[in-house]
Amino acid sequence: MEALFQGKLDNFCAFYAVLNAMQRTHGLNHWEARKLFHAGLISFSQDIEHWEEIVCNRTDYIEEVQTFLNVIKKEGTPVHYTRPFPDGKASIAEVLNVIREWSPINKDKGVTLYDQSEGKAVVLQFKRFLPFRGAPLISHWTAVKEYAGAEVQFLDSSLEKSATYALPENGFCTCEKEVKQGRLFLINPATIYLLDSNP
Template identity: 70%
Template sequence: MEAFFQGKLDNFCALYAVLNAMQRTHGINHWSARKLFHAGLVGLSRDEQSWKNIVWNDTDYISEVRSFIEIINAEGTSLQYTHPFPDGKAGIEDVLKIVADWSQCDRSKGDTLWEMADGKAVVLQFKRFLPFRGAPLISHWTAVKEFSGNELRFIDSSLEKTATYALPRNGFCTCEDELKEGCLFLIDPATIYLLEAGD
C-alpha cells in the first residue's frame, strides 16, 4: 500500500507553480508560501462556479493563475506578470526564447534560486499524451527552473514516480496538431506567465 501525498488528490498545481516560482522572484519560505496558498484558496472559493471548476479540474487554470496573482498582491506581496501569448499562438522557438530570457540562473550569485534568478520566473502548463489517445494523460502546471539550452528544467511539487522534471527542446510541441507518436508533450503558449517581483 502506498500512502497518499500532498497533491495526489487535489488539482492545485497551478497555485503550487506560482508559489514555487516565487522562490525565484521573492525568495519566499515555507511559511510565506503556506500563508499565500491559504489566502488563494479562500479567495478563489468566493466564486462558487469557478471554485467547482477548480476542484473538479474543469478549467485550464489560465484565469485562475491571474486571479491568484491578484490575491497575492492584495496580501501585500508585489508580484507582476506578463502574459506574452494570450491567443496561444507561438512556435517552439518563440516559447524557448522567451522562457530562456526569463529563467536564467547565474550560479556565481549564490546557492538559492532567489540569489541566482534576478527576481524573474516562468510558470506554464504542459500536457502529456499517450499515442492514439485524445485526452491528455496529465495536465500539469509547473515553474521553470532553467533552460539549459538543451532542455527546459522544472521546479516541481509532484512526488509522482513518473513526474516530468524536464523536457528536451525537441521533446514538445506548441499546438495539438503537431502531436505525434514521438512527441507526446504539449506546452500551450497561452499558459505561459512571466513573473517578477514588483516595486
C-alpha cells in the same frame, strides 16, 4: 531549495506552480507560501460554482493563475506578471526564447536559486499525450527551474514516480495538431506567465 509539494488528491498544481516560481522571484519560504496559498483558496471559495470547477478540475486554470497572482498582490507581496502569448499562438522557437530569457541562472551571484535568478520566473502548463489517444493523459502546471543545455528543467510540485521534471527542447510542441510519436508533450503558449519581482 526544495519545491513545495502538491497533495496527492488535489487539483491545485497551478497554484503550487506560482508559489514555486516565487521561490525564484522572491525567495518565498514555506510559511509565506502557506499564507498566500490559503488566501488564494479562501478567495476562490467565495464563488461556489467557480470553486467547484477548480476543485473538480473542470477549468484550464489560465484565468485562475491570473486571479491568484492578483490575490498575492493584494496580500502585500509585489509580484508583476505578463502573458507573452495570450492568444496561444507561438512557435516552439518563440516559446524557448521566452523561457531562456526569463529563467537565467547566474551561479556567481549566490548559492540559492533566489540569489541566482535575478527576480524572474516562468510558470506554464504542459499536457502529456499517449500515442494514438485523443485526450491528454496529464495536464500539469509547473514552474521553470532553468533552461540548461538542451532541456527545460522544472521546479515541480509533483511527487509522482512518473512526474516530468524536464523536457528536451525538441520534445514538445505548441499546437495540438503537432502532437505525434516522439513529441507527445504540448505547451500551450497561452498558459505561459512571466513573473518578475523587479518591474
